Amino acid sequence: MHTPPGMIGAAVLSALVALAAGVLLAAAARHRAGPHRQAYALLAVAGAVALLTLLCGLAVALNRSGQWPQDPQGVGWPSVIACGTAVSGLLFCLGLLRMPGVAGSVGSAARLALDGVILGTALWFVGWVLTSEPTRLLGDATPTACPAILVGSVSAALSTGLAVIMVLRVSAPRRGLAVLAVGITVATFGGLGLAAGLCQAGRTVTSVSAVALAVGLLAAALAVHRTDLPGEVAIDVIRHDGEYAVVPMAAMVGSAIYHLVAGGRFDLLGVVAGSVQGFALVARQYLTLHEARAYARQLAEREAHFRQLAHTDALTGLANRRGLLRALHRCAEEATGCVLLGLDLDGFKHVNDMRGHDVGDAVLAEVGQRLRGNLRPGDLAARLGGDEFAVLMHGGPTEAGVVAERLLKVLGGGYEQPEGPVFLSVSIGLAGWTDQPDVELLLRHADLALRYAKQRGKNRIERYDGAYDQLLRRRTTLEHELRGAIERDELRLVFQPVASLPSVRPVGAEALLRWRHPELGNVGPDEFIPLAEECGMIAKLGAWVLHQACHQLSRWLADGHDVWVSVNVSPRELHAPEYVVQVTEALRAHHVPPQRLVLEVTEHAVATDLDELIRRLTALRLTGVRIALDDFGAGYSSLGQLRRLPIDILKIDHGLVAEHEPVRPVGRDGPAFAPMVDIVMRLGHQLGLEVIAEGVTTPTELAAVVAAGCRFGQGALFGWGVPAEHLEAMLEAATSAGARPSRSAPEQVKPGVGHETPEPVNQNVGSVDSSHEMRQA
Template sequence: MPTSIVLPAAGALLLTAGLTGLFGVPGLPAQAAAGGAIVLVTAQAAGALIRRALQIHAATRTFGPCRGAGLLGMGAVTAGCTVLGVLLTPPGVREHLAMGGLVASALVYLSGIILMPGAATTVPARLRRGIDGAGVGTSLAFAAYLIPGDEPMPPAALAATLLAAAALSVIVITALRVTTYRPAAWLCGTGAVAAILGLGGIVHYAYEGNPYVLLGSTLVVAAGPLVAAAGARRSAQGPTPPPAGTPESVLSGYPVLAVPMLIALGSAVYHLLAGHTFDTRAVLLGLSIIPCVVLREILAVVDIRRYSRRLAAQEAQFRSLVSGANDLTLMLGTDLVVRWQSPAAARLFGLSDAEVVGHSFAALLHPDDRSDVVSALHEVLEEPPGDRPPLVTARLRDGYGAWRDTESTISDQRGVPEVNALVVHVRDVGDRVALQRQLHEVAYTDQITGLPNRREIMRTLAAQRAVPGHTGALLVIELLGIADISDQRGRETADALLVEAGRRLRTLLTPDDLPGRLGGGEFAVLTVQGPVLAYALGTRLLTVLTAPYQLPGTIVDLHVSIGLAEVGSSSSSSIDEVLNRADLARRRARQQGPDRIEWYDSYLEEQLVRRMDVEREIVGVIERRELDLVYQPILSLPDRTTAGVEALLRWRNPALGTVHPGELLPVAEDIGVLPEIGTWVLSTALRQLADWTPGYPALTLTVNVSPRELAVPDFVHRVAAMLNAHGIAPERLCMEVAEDRIPDDMPSVVTQFAKLRALGVRTAIDDFGAGQASLAQLRRMPVDMLKVDGELISRPVDPESGGQPLIDVIVGLGRRLGLEIVAERLETTEQVREAVRAGLARGQGFRLSRPAPAERVEAFLTEPTTLS
């Protein structure tokens, strides 16, 4: 068994035997042995307390925190020695020893409790504890003095009782008011109270000699230090703050000052009812309670004044902080009515208390933002408080009637009794919002036209495609020739054209449509209309954007190409693919000719991919020797003999296969290699004609040429040089231009044709009748030959000639102008017979002869063709 249990039990047994004479044990030795056992127990407890004091000193290197445990240990030693002395000393001495030990132990225990961690930490607090204890102790002593009746209490006993009662009161009050280390303080206080009460019983034994009182008191004195030692061990576990929501201490909410008065009053009433009188000691003892109460009241007044000054200072600090803050603080009740606003309201927002306090917070918000903010407030009221207060943005009306952009945080402080409200911190973010708008304008607006830029178009396109069921279209618009205008007339003129084009775009669009500039001369329109209506919108845009641009000092005409692609939320394509599709359609429209709109589809993409392949492969085609010429004979229709040949270009590429001129030449013209290819074609055809000349000296050669080739300044000189190099007479060469290509550059064609005729080279118009102004411009053209399509020959009636076939009209016109008429693309026997009937001398076509390589044409030249 532990020593702390064995020794008190052995001491109690010895003491009982000595007092009662059990087992024949002499009284004094037994009492001495019992006293020794008690001393050992208290010494053991004192040792534990002193060791704890040394541990605290080793940890803190100071004597302050360890004094409490050390004094409790000294109190235990004092109590044990007092018990041993009372047991060993004779009557007459033991009374004074007992009272002295009681007073000494009470003072030491009292000092230890006050100096324990978590107890009274300041001198004023210790003074208040002492006065409270003195008041309660005096009232207890007063009661103890009156209750025995008329028998007076000895002065020494009365003084010891007063001191012991005061010490007990102070110990109890201090232990109960401890906030931290509460379990340790309560255990130490309980041990100290037990030891003092036990010593009080020893004093009673010293006066009365009751052995049973001695036995019980001794055990209590021995148990007190053990309990105090347990409390000291608990203090080693660290501070133990009270649970949240509990009072600061047990006695913090009770009027301790009323306790002495109640005890004294109760004792006095009991004494009078018992028929006793008050002697001088009783009166003085009762009056001594008054100074304690007065002193406590004085200390309370001093504390109140000090706390008042502190609260006033804190309130002033709070007001200065709130008034000088850049946030407006509002307190809202659960009904969202403003209960208080910070003084900064007038300075920041011009809002007075009369305009805000007592009114609904929602009334201050913009109608468009009100529902969102109210919903956020209700969510805060319904949900438990979170770690991060919610942030809401809204426009708030200030005291001048203007709307301010604000940002507010909402904090639920209903759990704080002094607040019990929602606290809203409102901050004016108008400058930041204005800066964000400016940054948005810089980042998402074109600086020349003021229209949204590519980034804004893409952002809006992504937002629209995120809406389920959305349908719309994207139109990509290119103003052709802007770069040339900038180079020729200056950047200012080009910018003025872009600004005017942007203005025209806006005039045709609805508020739901978004115009924008992609860069350069490219614009875009993102419309919410379906593809069909978007196509109609694109047609109207063509009309508006191609109208002449009236600028200061000049008028500019622009051509426009528009591509259209569908926009749908169900499409699996990305926004970049939508833009690429619209751009592909725009490129296709540009290839097809100016002022066109194209609708993207998969076939169009195939054509564009094919064109890109052609553009990639056409570079270096002559060096790779992939070009070839085939020749189609031109027959004399009356006798079916070969009068000439037309050179036709073919491109045989390993990756693309055979590419015909209709696909090859437009690409060559766009990328600028057509003059080089045209020179190769003419040189190769003349070389072949030179090879045929010995056998067929009258054979003619027809070569196609484009207006862009004719526009080369030295074109005629190069033709003359090649004719001389191959020894070919100029009249055997015929240069022809397709009629639908002539309007592109009429003056250049007329000039160059005139120079070719002056050289002796014959000129011709191919596909005559396909143009819009063929007959009107025919007189201006220096040509020798008209080539008429077989479809035109097969037309039976000319509505403008009173029922005469159209071919007869053309033949008659040609004869009056001195022009030779040649039929081409004769595909059927009926077309050949109609050409013969109309009096045409020459013709060509699949029905007469197909294009073939030079070696096959040589065999054809010797065999006249007959119709079946």
């Protein structure tokens, strides 16, 4: 009997389609690169095995002429086809598991494989119930003569289960992987049908199975060839694993019940399938539990790591503020004795400004290393932020003081950097528990002690004292009240006379700022002036003083008094670019001749930036005002700097006048004189400067400065700071005295030796040009 033409056409079509699929699979495996190339190679090998199985089955089918439906001598070929289908199905499963993005680890691949076994076993068991006695869904076409088909059916069920699991779990887009899974399922079932048809099912089953196998291979090849990496497979051990175990198990239980009700019996195959399902479920749950425990350990380790990071400073490796607070609360709960040291690096801001933040970070890291290396076991060092550190020590104040002294020396050493060493000092505040452990109170006390150490000169250790609270409260109150002192009209100027020597006539005055608060009373300038500099109010106060002084000076000049007024200028004001404009505007607004205004600069301003100071002073002198260097001899200026400074007046510090006993010239009679004042006088005259002696408080000191040739003096002997009307009365009295005849003029004390009575001195004060006197040496 000849082979029917329809079967020949199906065979040719199947062969062509399968060959095309094989070519596509081989090309895809060849062009894929990277670590997942093995997956595409496995799929290509599986496709080649399936193609050979198809060609072999078609050859057997075409060579059978009339030997259908069963040829006992040809039973071996269906077994070969079934085994080939099983091999290709297993290779397809391995290829699926190796696809990129499917299984990130061996554990993930094992879980997917077990899920596929669970679902595949359920599918096989249901199929076995439907095809065995008493159901026999396929009837006489049920292949019973080829035991090898059993292997093919198991492979088809497993590959189908694995494909379904992967399609269900993969994240969107899942179309490419779904096409691949469907193609593999159709190809494996096509191979199984081909083996069954050759065994005893007949030509129709063989032809349809061959076409199905070829179409499945083509679909899989197209999916592999056109699809990029599949989506990440979601393996959630918490929420989704139960569904894939319950549904297959329910299907098996339902089919088993149906089988028993229908009168069927469970032979060895059914028992094996049930056992495989049970062991697979147990293994899957074990892996799930193992994964959950590993995940929990990982979470615990990460939590510990992040907790450590949350309590550690990233730059220095020391504890941060949270870590310090945790340790402080632990000490408070245990009621153990501990002492807290607050540390602040003096001048660290200049390191960042001048050397850069990289150098600053390197210095901070070195500070952390030095702290760790010089603490006792159990003590804790922390970085609170910026250049502020803290050390928590167990023990008493005495031990803490020893450690603080050591840290003061260790942290004050040089910090070697590529561009040169960095030198810093450190201020330390020390505080311990009070009556009861209180973390917030301890932190506050340590901070107060640290602030007090910085206020008292830095590079020192200060222990907390209860008086710090009062100082801080007063400082805070003063800062708050000072901001509205001008608006509330609480500020006023007093004027300390500058006298011409030896006549002791007032020829000028220094404007001094005073503050009287309605509740706080008189607040000294040594208290509120530094506070104004720190809180940024010195410029506002300086502008107010400048205008008030110019206003008063203009009134005195309008009344005919020949006088000048000096105003103190802080370094912050002097270095402000707009200060020259402020001075010019004040002179113009109050119609004051510039030479009548003297701006006094302290030697402290010289120590900041000499070149910038020279530029500022030069610009001020161009306006016509005169510049005085105050407190000369007690600060930072040198002779070289003095030659460069554009100044007009030297004011000798009162220490040079008061701290040295006047001496008498050797071999000569006459008044004693102060050697240091004499030296400064000679120096000033050589440089073309006028000299004013400050702090003259006794007649002996007056005699000494006059003997040294000093033409102007200032001090308690000539009057303290007085209100403007009092100084005006002094000016009028001096003018009136100068206008009287000599017989009625009051005698001026001319300094001498012992109790000698000086001759009366009569000069017309009104005819004296004080500015002219100041410029004559």
